[in-house]
């Protein structure tokens with residue numbers, strides 16, 4: 002029998018209902034697992050001594066997530082629990098309020114285990130820009146888990162949480178899901194409230210679940226989705242019952258589905274192993290009865306450039322508030338106001354965050370605004386239009402989630418442009434505000450590959466349906482990394498100079 | 505021709521008005537003035553990580569009301585932008601404002617028959633307040649009070665249509681009256697709910713181009729606006745007359761010395777890096793909403809002024825004074841519609857009533873006298889129950905207590921003596937005790953008659969009916 006720590010939420014919930022396990026047992030198992038693998042994986046920034054939530058009182062059967070232990074990315078505010086965004090500048094910041102998603106999960110009876118590691122302010126694709134330490138990929142501890150929600154993905158993959166939430170600005174849920182062999186979804190922009198998510202790029206950020214399988218993804222999404230009067234950009238559209246939609250629909254039949262394969266996503270930089278796994282997955286979808294055809298999203302090549310103007314521009318403004326005046330880190334080396342600002346920010350932010358603040362400030366500056374920010378917004382419109390046109394012919398699009406599998410820790414840190422390419426297949430979807438999921442679709446070089454399924458705005462049900470049918474037809478999602486725990490970490494620490502042996 | 509007469513000034517005003525909604529523009533914190541520091545704050549107006557602004561619909565409605573009352577074109581589609589600049593009173597280090605798509609444009613205010621155009625009206629959030637401990641370079645601490653952060657502001661920018669300092673003041677007074685009329689702001693300059701900066705330049709009369717302008721700040725009263733402009737215009741003219749050039753700069757009004765001085769340190773040209781705030785959705789205003797708002801707008805000062813002149817036949821000057829404040833205008837309106845002679849009402853209000861308000865510093869809302877009370881007083885006088893002099897005494901009491909005049913008259917025994925026997929008794933007594941005066945009067949000194957009347961009034965405590973006293977005296981002295 003599968004260990005409890007390796008089970009999806011829906012299965013644990015079934016056991017609860019049948020009285021075959023208890024919240025105490027599940028928690029005990031999870032904590033034991035964490036104790037065993039966390040020293041090598043380092044998925045968490047903060048681990049709570051006991052889970053926070055109402056599930057522990059035994060009333061677990063009523064709610065679909067009652068008594069399920071989970072993890073939150075550390076850029077999602079939690080009342081009374083320090084929230085750092087993986088940054089020194091927010092050290093000591095304890096929010097007085099819960100993010101809307103955190104409150105929703107609490108209400109649903111889910112139990113918070115801790116806050117997961119991330120790239121500083123979600124700026125990165127490897128979890129290496131965290132001010133604390135890099136998280137390691139449970140499939141290969143020498144590799145990154147992806148980012149920026151790398152801690153959340155690694156926690157789920159490593160059996161350190163049943164599910165987790167991440168945030169996705171340019172691929173930050175899907176890419177680590179792909180690298181860690183779990184399911185990760187970025188919902189339609191506006192589907193999930195951003196209230197309490199520390200902003201990186203407000204027009205792109207969206208919170209999404211990282212889970213063991215598609216059914217859990219539907220279940221978690223159903224709890225966190227919906228209109229929030231505290232978020233002007235959250236959609237008023239009704240939330241369908243995603244999970245019931247999956248279970249009631251036909252899992253083995255995709256006849257009538259029209260699926261497009263954008264050729265631009267298979268172009269330069271894609272690893273052969275990744276391409277092979279994704280093509281095999283597409284074949285499987287075809288065998289399930291879907292109509293599959295190649296298509297084109299002609300402005301894809303401009304997406305990266307547009308993203309790296311829009312996201313830093315918004316970030317430069319969003320991060321202006323971290324100045325040492327009100328909360329978080331404050332430098333001690335200052336004598337006047339300007340000094341307080343510059344020293345605090347100089348000491349509090351890491352190099353990648355500084356790089357993006359500078360990029361964004363430049364893009365918004367007088368005389369450059371039209372050429373950079375405004376032009377990027379026009380490109381964004383063209384990219385949206387590309388998708389809208391494709392969706393006239395197709396119900397969904399499929400593509401790789403990332404052109405590569407997980408890379409080695411340290412490999413891309415000195416080469417930001419190569420690092421940025423990790424998100425080349427996910428960024429356009431954020432620019433267009435569409436829903437997309439990454440599901441495990443095989444392995445290359447012993448590391449997981451992710452298949453990305455992209456839908457029309459608010460067609461999460463369609464995305465989930467294809468993902469579920471594919472998942473039911475394959476067994477990739479059942480694979481579990483063989484972590485030999487602390488011993489492996491020590492070995493890696495000895496062999497790999499890039500990673501400090503700070504266990 | 506003096507040098508001042510060869511020049512004319514070009515003045516534009518930038519006015520910030522706090523909208524009087526109960527809660528702030530993007531959160532539910534109260535906007536009450538004068539609370540203990542940092543007691544009217546929440547994560548949103550403190551700009552804590554992760555929070556998001558949500559536009560208070562009431563703020564939009566107030567701003568639309570102002571836009572329509574100021575004859576503006578309301579944009580069907582406008583949006584909020586971020587104005588980026590770091591300062592400790594700004595919790596997010598950017599201010600949510602409106603930049604290239606303001607809520608309304610192209611309005612005007614009628615000021616003494618001239619149309620002063622309004623360039624734009626937009627919404628923004630107020631900043632907090634810095635409190636410095638100690639002084640100057642020795643400042644040890646600066647404290648921040650965020651109670652004001654997020655209070656809704658409407659910024660109203662005029663075109664440079666104003667030509668004189670007094671016209672600038674008149675424009676402000678009109679603006680204040682309109683905004684008070686429509687109930688969107690109390691416009692108290694001393695509490696900061698109305699703030700004003702001015703732009704001013706001078707040019708030779710007949711020229712159409714603009715001279716180099718300066719911006720004046722630290723204007724804490726309407727008087728300061730007027731005085732600072734007077735000073736600044738004279739200063740600019742003398743600079744030009746000396747063959748020098750006006751420097752474009754921001755200057756502060758020094759109230760005690762009554763001069764303008766350059767603000768310390770050259771102000772750097774700020775690049776605010778405006779861009780659309782991605783946390784807020786565009787403001788879309790449809791015709792139905794505008795129609796609804798239009799219905800909320802009451803009769804405005806200029807229309808009311810015209811109506812008072814037309815319906816009540818009072819002089820234009822009176823109408824102007826009475827309509828400058830809505831409460832005063834309503835007071836007059838109610839009295840005038842019930843009393844036979846509106847000009848008498850106007851005299852009372854512009855006289856005793858305003859004098860009392862100015863002397864006590866009380867607002868019209870704080871003065872308890874009612875329109876019904878004033879009308880009753882005037883009727884008592886008409887009916888001969890009290891004399892004009894007594895009426896003033898009674899009104900003084902009414903201003904303080906709000907009591908009805910008939911009550912005051914009864915309580916203090918102020919009813920006029922009209923009984924002829926009683927009056928003749930006093931008259932006879934006065935004649936008997938002032939033989940010399942009587943002789944003078946009979947000898948042709950008309951003035952002596954007034955003295956005798958005065959003596960009778962004095963003897964009756966002012967309560968004798970003056971007409972009857974006159975008649976009685978004349979009869980007794982054989983002049984009738």
Ligand SMILES: [Zn+2]
Pocket residue numbers: 528531532533544545546547548549550654
């Ligand atoms: Zn507030």
